[in-house]
Every structure is written in C-alpha cells, then in structure tokens.
Amino acid sequence: MDERFAALLRSALPLLGDQPLTPDTPLTDLGMDSVATVILFMDIQKVFGVSLSDDDLVGATFATPGTLWSVISRSEGMVP
Amino acid sequence: MIGIVDFQVAFPKSRITAQQMHESSGRPVADILAWTHCTEIPVFTEDEPAWELVAEVARAVLDRSRVTPDRIGQVVYAGSGEWDYPGWSPAAKVSAELGITGAHCFEVVNFCTAAATALHLATDAIAAGRIEYALILCGDQASRGVDYTDPESVSLFNTGDCAVAVLVGGQDVRFEFLRAKTVTDPSWADFYVGEHEDGRVVTRRRGRQLNLPKVYLDTFTALTHDILAAGGIGIADVRYLLVNQTDRRMHERLLDILGMPAERSVFNYDRFGHMGCGDAFIGLTDLLTGNHLDPGDLILLATSGIGFSWGVTQLRFH
Numbered sequence: 001m002d003e004r005f006a007a008l009l010r011s012a013l014p015l016l017g018d019q020p021l022t023p024d025t026p027l028t029d030l031g032m033d034s035v036a037t038v039i040l041f042m043d044i045q046k047v048f049g050v051s052l053s054d055d056d057l058v059g060a061t062f063a064t065p066g067t068l069w070s071v072i073s074r075s076e077g078m079v080p
Numbered sequence: 081m082i083g084i085v086d087f088q089v090a091f092p093k094s095r096i097t098a099q100q101m102h103e104s105s106g107r108p109v110a111d112i113l114a115w116t117h118c119t120e121i122p123v124f125t126e127d128e129p130a131w132e133l134v135a136e137v138a139r140a141v142l143d144r145s146r147v148t149p150d151r152i153g154q155v156v157y158a159g160s161g162e163w164d165y166p167g168w169s170p171a172a173k174v175s176a177e178l179g180i181t182g183a184h185c186f187e188v189v190n191f192c193t194a195a196a197t198a199l200h201l202a203t204d205a206i207a208a209g210r211i212e213y214a215l216i217l218c219g220d221q222a223s224r225g226v227d228y229t230d231p232e233s234v235s236l237f238n239t240g241d242c243a244v245a246v247l248v249g250g251q252d253v254r255f256e257f258l259r260a261k262t263v264t265d266p267s268w269a270d271f272y273v274g275e276h277e278d279g280r281v282v283t284r285r286r287g288r289q290l291n292l293p294k295v296y297l298d299t300f301t302a303l304t305h306d307i308l309a310a311g312g313i314g315i316a317d318v319r320y321l322l323v324n325q326t327d328r329r330m331h332e333r334l335l336d337i338l339g340m341p342a343e344r345s346v347f348n349y350d351r352f353g354h355m356g357c358g359d360a361f362i363g364l365t366d367l368l369t370g371n372h373l374d375p376g377d378l379i380l381l382a383t384s385g386i387g388f389s390w391g392v393t394q395l396r397f398h
Contacts (some may be wrong), residue, residue, distance in 0.1 A: 014114055015111075031111075031114075033235070034288060034289065034290050034291075034292060034293055035293045035327050035329050035330055036329070037290050037293075038290065038291070038293035038294045038297070039293075039329060039333055041294070042294075042333075054291060054294070057290050057291045057294060058290060059288070059290065062290065
C-alpha cells in the first residue's frame with residue numbers, strides 16, 4: 001500500500017490502533033465518520049494532485065482501502 | 081451605527097457527563113470524548129426552566145445598559161423550538177417577567193443559526209425606524225432532543241444548553257452589525273427529523289450522507305468570500321472568525337481553507353459542547369474578557385443550523 005495513502009488513512013481511523021491496514025479493512029468499523037471521510041477526500045486530492053468527483057463521495061468508494069485506492073488510481077491527474 | 085449594545089451568557093446548573101452518556105449508550109467513553117472533547121456539558125433540566133435564566137441575564141443586560149423596558153420594541157426568542165413548554169411563547173414569558181409591555185414578542189426557529197437570523201431581523205427593524213431597541217434571547221433545551229441511549233446519536237452528544245440575552249440598538253454600540261448572508265440548502269430538510277417519544281421530541285438522523293461536511297465547508301467558504309467581497313476586504317483584514325462548535329475537525333478545516341490561523345478563532349471544545357446559538361456569544365465573551373479585541377477589529381460569525389442553513393455575519397468592534 002502506498003505509504004502516503006496509508007498515512008492519510010491512519011489519520012482518519014481513530015479506532016485503528018496498532019491493527020494492520022489491509023486492502024479489505026472495513027473503514028467505517030474503525031471510526032471513519034462523514035467528517036473524517038470528507039477531510040480524507042480533500043487531503044487525497046491535495047497529496048496526490050488528483051481531481052476526484054463529488055460523485056465519488058459515496059459509501060462504496062470509502063468502504064475499504066482497496067475500493068478507495070481503485071478510485072484514486074483511475075482518477076484524473078493520477079500518476080502511477 | 082446599529083449593532084450589539086451589550087450581551088450576556090449564562091449556563092444552567094446541571095451537567096450531562098461523558099460517563100453518563102457511556103452508561104446510557106454503551107459507547108466507550110473515549111469514543112464519546114472524541115465528539116464532546118469535554119467530560120461534562122451544561123444542560124437545562126425540567127427542574128431548571130430555561131426562560132428563568134434567560135430572564136435573569138436579560139435583566140442584567142438591560143440594567144447595565146440603562147435601557148428601560150418601554151424602549152424595547154422587539155423581543156425575539158431564537159433557537160431550536162425546544163422551549164420549556166410546547167405551544168408557548170418564551171419571548172412573551174420573558175417580556176412579562178421584565179415588564180416589557182410595548183414590544184412585539186415572537187420566536188425565530190432557525191436552530192443554531194437562529195440568533196444570527198434574529199440579529200439580522202433586529203438590525204433591519206431598527207434601521208427602518210420601526211423600533212428603537214430589540215432584545216434577542218436564546219435559551220432552548222436542545223439537549224432534551226438527544227437520545228443518549230442511542231449509540232448512533234453520538235454525533236449529537238456534544239449538544240449543550242445555555243442562556244443568552246443580546247441588546248441590539250443604535251446607541252453605545254459595541255459590535256456594529258455590518259452585513260450578513262444566510263442561505264439554506266433545502267435538500268437537507270429531512271436529514272434530521274424530530275420524533276415524538278416518551279413525551280419528548282427526539283432528534284434522529286435519517287441515513288448517512290457523506291457529503292454533508294463537504295457542503296458545509298463549501299457553503300461557508302462561499303459565504304465568507306461573498307461577505308469579504310461585499311466589504312471590499314480580504315480574510316487578512318478579519319481579526320477573528322468564530323465558528324459554531326458542531327465539530328472541531330470541521331472548524332479547523334474551515335479555517336485552513338480560508339487561510340485563517342487557528343489563533344484567530346476561539347476554541348472552547350475543552351470547556352463546552354455545541355451550545356446552540358450560544359456558541360458565537362461564548363466566543364465573543366472570551367474575546368472581551370481576554371482583552372483580545374481592539375476598536376475597529378472585524379469579526380466574522382459562521383453559524384449553521386438544521387435545515388440546513390448557513391450564515392456568515394460581519395461585525396466591527398467599537
């Protein structure tokens with residue numbers, strides 16, 4: 001997992017503790033509420049220089065690190 | 081010049097503690113503290129009617145200002161509509177207590193932005209020459225609408241109550257009202273809905289809408305820029321931006337987006353919850369008692385309420 005991505009995720013998950021982050025980690029179970037989601041949404045665009053659509057601001061996108069990363073990967077401006 | 085002549089905030093005696101919230105909801109205390117930030121929050125109970133404390137602070141404000149009741153032309157009780165009794169006018173009740181007999185007394189329900197709305201109404205009425213002074217009062221029992229047994233209601237556990245009285249007039253103005261802009265996005269009308277349960281109205285959130293915080297930030301940012309443009313100023317000209325204490329992360333992020341350093345806002349999360357309409361006046365009180373204001377300072381109040389409505393009010397300290 002991209003280190004910058006993992007760091008952003010960890011800051012949004014107050015209940016993660018020392019647990020490992022995997023692509024299938026359920027984000028809402030670890031305390032990522034709507035405010036944390038939107039802050040993460042904004043920070044991802046800033047850190048990765050990508051442009052995410054407001055249409056991506058839905059539960060399916062933020063279900064797990066894997067679903068979120070797949071949206072980031074195919075977003076406009078993303079350099080692999 | 082029209083604006084706030086004087087104001088005062090007071091807090092009820094009762095407190096709801098994070099421990100009590102934990103015992104009712106089953107959520108861990110640490111989880112609750114992540115929302116409340118403080119271990120206890122002032123709340124009104126049935127044993128302490130809000131209107132009595134509101135009348136007390138209103139009397140103090142009138143006495144200090146030496147404004148007699150006959151000069152008050154408008155008494156506006158602003159808040160969520162969760163008054164001490166249903167089907168009852170707290171504005172009229174407090175007016176009766178204070179001997180204000182020649183005013184129009186009414187309520188403004190615009191939730192946590194209601195005081196700012198009332199301030200706008202009052203300044204309009206004074207500017208139009210219809211009244212000499214207005215008294216804005218806040219003192220609802222919003223905490224009664226919180227279901228502490230529902231762990232999903234944790235985002236509302238920071239709800240607190242307080243009493244506020246604000247005298248608005250055209251003489252001896254301390255905070256000049258310059259302008260305000262408020263907007264409602266009605267697509268959120270059903271996001272929070274009150275439900276009758278066990279003799280009270282409990283506020284429930286319907287569904288999880290991830291984009292509400294984004295709408296919140298986008299709307300406040302746009303309103304702030306509109307207010308700044310209307311005044312021909314930039315954010316650097318604003319001494320303080322006060323924000324309703326609904327969520328500390330949103331507060332910090334809004335300041336960040338606007339390029340406003342945190343030290344030019346007021347953070348009371350360690351002392352209080354979100355005290356409804358009182359947040360802005362608690363912040364102003366802190367600025368005054370801390371001698372943080374100089375004549376000419378510009379202050380913005382960012383307030384929001386269920387509906388959802390967002391407002392930005394610009395004041396100048398004198």
